[in-house]
Amino acid sequence: MLKVLLKKQFLEMGQGLFRSRKTGKMRSRGGTIGFLILFAFLFLSIATAFYGYADLMCVPLVAQGRGWLYFAMMGLMALFIGVVGSVFNTYNALYKSKDTELLLSMPVAPTAIITSRMVSVYAMSLLFTGIIWVPTTVRYIVAAGSGTGIVFPILMLFILPLLVTVLTCLLGWVVALVASHVRSKNAATVAATLVFLAVYYVVYFKLNSVLNSIVRNSDAVASVMKTWGYPLYRLGLAATGDVLSMVMVVVVTAVLFILLCLIMSRSFLRLSLGGKQAKAAVYREKPLKAAGINAALLGREWKRFTGTSIYLLNCGLGLVFLIAAAVAAVIKADVVRMVADNIGELVPGADGLAPVVVLAVVCMFTGLDMITAPSVSLEGKGLWLIRSMPVSTRQILHAKEKLHVLFNMIPGTIFSVVCSIVAGADALSVVLVVLAALCFNCVIAATGLMLDLKRPNLNWTNEATPVKQNLSIFLVMMVEFILSAAILFGGWLLGSLAGVRVALLVITVVLGAVFLLLQRWIDRRGTAAFETLA
Amino acid sequence: MLEINGLTKVYGNTRAVDDLTLHIRPGEIYGFIGHNGAGKTTTLKSVAGILPFDEGEILINGRSIRTQPMECKRDMAYIPDNPDIYEFMTGIRFLNFVADIYRVPADARTEKIGKLADIFEIKENLAQPIGSYSHGMKQKLAVISAWMHDPKLILMDEPFVGLDPKASHTLKQMMREVCDGGGAIFFSTHVLEVAEKLCDKVAIIKSGRLIRAGTMEEVKGDESLESVFLELEE
Structure with a gap:
């Protein structure tokens, strides 16, 4: 039975690889190979970045005879990334799969269902931990040489994901327990994710200095690790070839995994089928407010954006960065001012060009919001509703763009003004930075919408598909990075020749012109494309 | 027609x-x-x-x-075979959105929603997200939204798929009244x-x-x- 369920799980996981999510048809051999190459490229790119972190610690720690500390620290990082990468999908994968009721109606034991799903969580964890552990092992082999000892870190490659599975399933179980008791699951998800991401980014930005500090203070870290971080100490030792430690790690992991399976099997039915529910809200009749058609359409987009946690979290994080950056700019005003005053010493010919840098930063952050990129796809099976209503396609599409622009405009303007003033920009430059940022905002909104109109995917059962597996989002991110870089370098070149105001003015005009061209496409061909969707 | x-x-x-x-x-x-x-x-x-x-x-x-x-x-108004309506909205917000699009006056929509929601017995549920509705409740909401602007x-x-016998009977009466x-x-x-x-x-x-x-x-x-x-x- 488990074999059949596992086959189904892996078919489901591999669906994106072999089958087009847009058409539902099998990909061509070329398409599958292309997809595999892209996947391998992404994996290698990220693994290379982690190879850099491994490089920081490997040589000095191995030379000190503390290879175990190297593996312990990299193992900790792999566990962290594994948990961060898998935890958001684990709750849905374990408890919210659409086939739960169908499987339970068949002669299938709940234990088999939960086990098959945990195996898929394990596979996902293997991917996330592997992205760190593979370069960690490779760097170790380069530093310490290959021999029979390499079997141990390779074995650890398969044990670490098991630990990640235990941790993520525990977190998923906690999320399910909380979700079954709170009224606003969406708000709870958003809040939990933001806290999680804050921790993640704090760790990420501090990583380099933390790793360097570990190397510098390896004596102290090693002694602390042996007492307070005993499991990690054993994990590190196991990876360096200590047989006793390996046996301990394997046994402890296996026991934890079995215990988790038992706990989850017991609560699976209650958590996946609803069970005890939070008290539902009761409607109390009161006069309703009327709004115009455009306001109603904008309200619809706003509700979709804020009412779909996965959409909000994946396409609206720029707002958090913008606000955090504005606050940081005020707190660290002296540092910002010092960098702005001495920018000419850091980059030749960049004297007085701080507003260009501010603009590039605001563009990079606002570009992280890609609200329009999945907005057509998110209409999904509900597209009939808006298509059957007396509203023009332009009104529908403009509402999508308006949401993107309005959402970014206020924090973008605040950041632009605050940071430009702190950097000592004059009034005209501040105004130009605000205008250019607004034009950039419009360009990203129109680009996202255009790309999704060209490649919409209306056939989905979970919002994660159009939001997380959408090429439009990836392409908008590319456009955003390229455009931000072009603004930075173009502004620097122009500014060094003609001054910062001219540079900002030219950037504003160019961005404005690009937006008008994109808008023309949306109003003509875009509307026609939308009207053929059904 | x-x-x-x-x-x-x-x-x-x-x-x-x-x-x-x-x-x-x-x-x-x-x-x-x-x-x-x-x-x-x-x-x-x-x-x-x-x-x-x-x-x-x-x-x-x-x-x-x-x-x-x-x-x-x-x-006119259209009700599809599978009422895939905005699950990110509550029932009342959805009906208010439809009323905005069809320009139903504010006082008339309050009265109409109240009356129709009472008839179909989903008034209490209107504050809940549509995502939590059963198929039948979504169908009732779709029917109410279709009747909001007095379509010709x-x-x-x-x-009638998904509607309980009472709601089916009510819908037939409403069809005849139209x-x-x-x-x-x-x-x-x-x-x-x-x-x-x-x-x-x-x-x-x-x-x-x-x-x-x-x-x-x-x-x-x-x-x-x-x-x-x-x-x-x-």
């Missing part, structure tokens, strides 16, 4: 609807029956202005859905007994082509609608 003349819709090499002509007058409940994939939904979606079609013309109160879609859509023509695709008030209803159904009892006229479609249409007596004569339908389908 509704004139469908020579409607043809092609998907690839398949003619989903082939030269279909049908006229519906004010006061008529017009049933549309056919096997799965016969072209009923395609026809209804084309009339609703959701699906562009290849040939023919559709007129609603003399106006073409092709050239005057906004005017046509203001006069209502298009419905399998409207027609008694000079409106018209065009709906598809697989429940032939319902069609036989409720409809003034009926059309049978097979593989995209209209094979029989007319008053109930003209179509079925002395036989039951079911036996006529099965005979024609063979």
Whole structure:
């Protein structure tokens, strides 16, 4: 039975690889190979970045005879990334799969269902931990040489994901327990994710200095690790070839995994089928407010954006960065001012060009919001509703763009003004930075919408598909990075020749012109494309 | 009220609807029956202005859905076979959104929503997200939203699926009231007994082509609608 369920799980996981999510048809051999190459490229790119972190610690720690500390620290990082990468999908994968009721109606034991799903969580964890552990092992082999000892870190490659599975399933179980008791699951998800991401980014930005500090203070870290971080100490030792430690790690992991399976099997039915529910809200009749058609359409987009946690979290994080950056700019005003005053010493010919840098930063952050990129796809099976209503396609599409622009405009303007003033920009430059940022905002909104109109995917059962597996989002991110870089370098070149105001003015005009061209496409061909969707 | 003349819709090499002509007058409940994939939904979606079609013309109160879609859509309402409505909204927010689009005055919408939600017994649930609704509740919400702006023509695709017996009965009464008030209803159904009892006229479609249409007596004569339908389908 488990074999059949596992086959189904892996078919489901591999669906994106072999089958087009847009058409539902099998990909061509070329398409599958292309997809595999892209996947391998992404994996290698990220693994290379982690190879850099491994490089920081490997040589000095191995030379000190503390290879175990190297593996312990990299193992900790792999566990962290594994948990961060898998935890958001684990709750849905374990408890919210659409086939739960169908499987339970068949002669299938709940234990088999939960086990098959945990195996898929394990596979996902293997991917996330592997992205760190593979370069960690490779760097170790380069530093310490290959021999029979390499079997141990390779074995650890398969044990670490098991630990990640235990941790993520525990977190998923906690999320399910909380979700079954709170009224606003969406708000709870958003809040939990933001806290999680804050921790993640704090760790990420501090990583380099933390790793360097570990190397510098390896004596102290090693002694602390042996007492307070005993499991990690054993994990590190196991990876360096200590047989006793390996046996301990394997046994402890296996026991934890079995215990988790038992706990989850017991609560699976209650958590996946609803069970005890939070008290539902009761409607109390009161006069309703009327709004115009455009306001109603904008309200619809706003509700979709804020009412779909996965959409909000994946396409609206720029707002958090913008606000955090504005606050940081005020707190660290002296540092910002010092960098702005001495920018000419850091980059030749960049004297007085701080507003260009501010603009590039605001563009990079606002570009992280890609609200329009999945907005057509998110209409999904509900597209009939808006298509059957007396509203023009332009009104529908403009509402999508308006949401993107309005959402970014206020924090973008605040950041632009605050940071430009702190950097000592004059009034005209501040105004130009605000205008250019607004034009950039419009360009990203129109680009996202255009790309999704060209490649919409209306056939989905979970919002994660159009939001997380959408090429439009990836392409908008590319456009955003390229455009931000072009603004930075173009502004620097122009500014060094003609001054910062001219540079900002030219950037504003160019961005404005690009937006008008994109808008023309949306109003003509875009509307026609939308009207053929059904 | 509704004139469908020579409607043809092609998907690839398949003619989903082939030269279909049908006229519906004010006061008529017009049933549309056919096997799965016969072209009923395609026809209804084309009339609703959701699906562009290849040939023919559709007129609603003399106006073409092709050239005057906004005017046509203001006069009608459409309920699909599967009410996929915005799960990110609460029931009341959804109804208010629909009222905004159809420009229903604020006081009238409050009264109408209250009345219809009471009739369908979902008033208490209106504050909850639509995502938590059952299929039947979504169907009731879709029906309420369709009735919000007093449409002259209502298009419905399998409207009784998922409704409880009481709600089905209420919906049939409401359909009759619309027609008694000079409106018209065009709906598809697989429940032939319902069609036989409720409809003034009926059309049978097979593989995209209209094979029989007319008053109930003209179509079925002395036989039951079911036996006529099965005979024609063979």
